Amino acid sequence: SRTVPSEDWHWEYWGAVDFDGPCGSLPECWSGNYDGAFCDDDQSGSEAAHDRLQGELGVNFHCSDIAGEPAFCPTAKAKRGDSAFVLLKAAGAPTSGHPDAFTDDEGHARETWMNAAKAFGVLLGSNGHGNPDGVATRSTLAIMLARLYRLPPASQDYFDDDDGSANEDAHNQVAEAGLFAGYADNNGGRKDFRPSVEATRVKVGAIACPNRVFMAPL
Secondary structure, three states: OOOOOOOOOOOOOOOOOOOOOOOOOOOHHHHOOOOOOOOOOOOOOOHHHHHHHHHOOOOOOOOEEEOOEEEOOOOOEOEHHHHHHHHHHHHOOOOOOOOOOOOOOOOOOOHHHHHHHHHOOOOOOEOOEOOOOOEOEHHHHHHHHHHHOOOOOOOOOOOOOOOOOOOHHHHHHHHHOOOOOOEOOOOOOOOEOOOOOEOEHHHHHHHOOOOOOOOOOO
């Protein structure tokens, strides 16, 4: 598509080649032809989880509108406050009556969920700060899940790259629960957890809708 009329050389690629034009068809958000609740996740393996969040569990994790259509933004980084909101809301955790937990989220859209996360021991923060706009890592999400669902101790060590780390137990717990898989390692296995890898919104959406029943978090 030529997006800048004054620049004859400026064209942007918009997708597949089933449209009569040099750059293919309009993306789903512009055409309105998409499946499920969101216009930008049709190619995501976690689309069903995103739809279940929205439809069954009432968790509106909609990031913005694209061409007037609701978008999920699957590959965007997951923020700590958003992660607290999605995981606690999906688990049915109440938000009322909790004390103000952090000093750096006053007036924040996720403040009530940050307070609930602290009250239930899911997100503890540091020096009174919850850092709601900080990016959640894989380790952050593992810790939150292990605490939220009171996951039992794991029966084995699933990963090699976190041995001796403070969060190793949580990594093993979520692996045994089937919520996290490892990355390929140098030995032909999948024993790299990669704790510091920044999590995406698609990961949060996937783990908030597990395919098994956990004990109630409260």
